[in-house]
Amino acid sequence: MRIWTNEAGDSSFEEGHLALPGGHDGDAIGRTFPASSISFRETRPDQALEWHDAPTHQLVLTLGGTLVFTTRDGSSFVIRPGDVLLAEDTTGSGHVWKLIGDDPWRRAYVILPEGAEAGFTATR
Template sequence: MIRCVRIWTEAGNSVFEEGSIALPHGERGDVLSHVLGARSISFRETRSGGAFAPHHAPTRQLVITLAGTLEFKTIAGATFVIRPGDLLLAEDTTGSGHSWRLIDDQPWRRAYVIVDADVAALFQPSTAS
């Protein structure tokens, strides 16, 4: 399972849910996702101690965290943590947005995968128990 947090805009504010990337296929002992069509990929690094004030995502994107642990916060005060290996599906391209801050001593290294609105992002919400 690959952990993924989806964040989107609802009634003008960013909200989120935890889930995973669907891995429905198997081959040689691995589990595989479907192919995701992406428009572009870029990489970025923020030094340890970094933070970013409330903002919305500039476009629909998957953010793959390679290093660093972050706390994300919505305007309503709800928080979640992203760790290395986690994905963030950022779909809150309007509204009040979210903020983040690094909470460990590592830089945040990440890849931004831009995904068009009509592309299935492979996100699967966690099932309620």
């Protein structure tokens, strides 16, 4: 999933995938790209975060928990364990998220340096 700021200044999202062009013996391997840092975080069940932008260009790797993200126009999408979110909406009206279910949200933040490409391709 990718979330970014559209021309109107609102967060928008689209489904897609990260490129995995290499590999052998049944494996698909993505190209390497630089990362500034990685950190881990856990949020208790039944939590939410009100309107905000992504603090930086980052990949959010969900390890546990399920949550729903909503944008200002009322559109929403669900993130589940194993999903990767490319967060690029660092300006504009932002988004909200709310945990659903009984599991905490466990995730890793991979901070991408300025200009780094994660190899995201939208599903058309």
